[in-house]
Amino acid sequence: MTSALQTHELHTTAQLSNDISPLSLRSAFGQFPSGVAALAAYGEDGVPQGMVASSFTVGVSLEPPLVSVAVQNTSTTWPLLRETHRIGVSILGEGQGTIARQMAAKNADRFADLPTATNHDAIFVQEAALWLETSLYGEFPAGDHVVALLEVHNLANFTDTHEPLVFHKSQFRNIRDH
Numbered sequence: 001m002t003s004a005l006q007t008h009e010l011h012t013t014a015q016l017s018n019d020i021s022p023l024s025l026r027s028a029f030g031q032f033p034s035g036v037a038a039l040a041a042y043g044e045d046g047v048p049q050g051m052v053a054s055s056f057t058v059g060v061s062l063e064p065p066l067v068s069v070a071v072q073n074t075s076t077t078w079p080l081l082r083e084t085h086r087i088g089v090s091i092l093g094e095g096q097g098t099i100a101r102q103m104a105a106k107n108a109d110r111f112a113d114l115p116t117a118t119n120h121d122a123i124f125v126q127e128a129a130l131w132l133e134t135s136l137y138g139e140f141p142a143g144d145h146v147v148a149l150l151e152v153h154n155l156a157n158f159t160d161t162h163e164p165l166v167f168h169k170s171q172f173r174n175i176r177d178h
């Protein structure tokens, strides 16, 4: 006799596919909702550098306080950001999807008309849900990405006034939408 548990396991196994092509993975990984982090700092030449990352993760470690981000090996901005003394991380707030697109745009001024704040060489986006002032703690090769650990030195938590922006299935959503 097949138990309910076995039936369930069979059914689940039948759903599994070995299609782990980049296209399939991109769609699959999109099922995992995330926040959107804007990483920004003044480069050595005084020019602001910034990019957006949905691979950002908090809570890697509390002592020391570490967060992480996975950066594509092809990134032209990361080599400049990683050299800065401090990297500003802004967890974008609800309604800031347009800012996220602007800060990821190719061949455009990512800081045009963008309200920002600075501390040391870290740059923060105004109206974000959270600011973390960080420095590079370590980097690890990870396939076509590099995983960077960032150590948190200062923070500003706007939890009482700003909900975070959510990235899900390639779309920006607001927590209040549902």
Ligand SMILES: Cc1cc2nc3c(=O)[nH]c(=O)nc-3n(C[C@H](O)[C@H](O)[C@H](O)COP(=O)(O)O)c2cc1C
Pocket: 036, 051, 052, 053, 054, 055, 056, 070, 071, 072, 074, 075, 076, 077, 078, 100, 101, 103, 104, 105, 106, 167
């Ligand atoms: C919503 C969103 C999430 C992104 N997440 C990442 C990410 O986790 N890692 C990454 O390397 N690039 C990510 N990007 C792309 C970068 O922001 C940027 O466009 C890319 O690094 C190319 O620009 P660059 O050559 O100036 O670095 C994301 C872009 C968007 C719009």
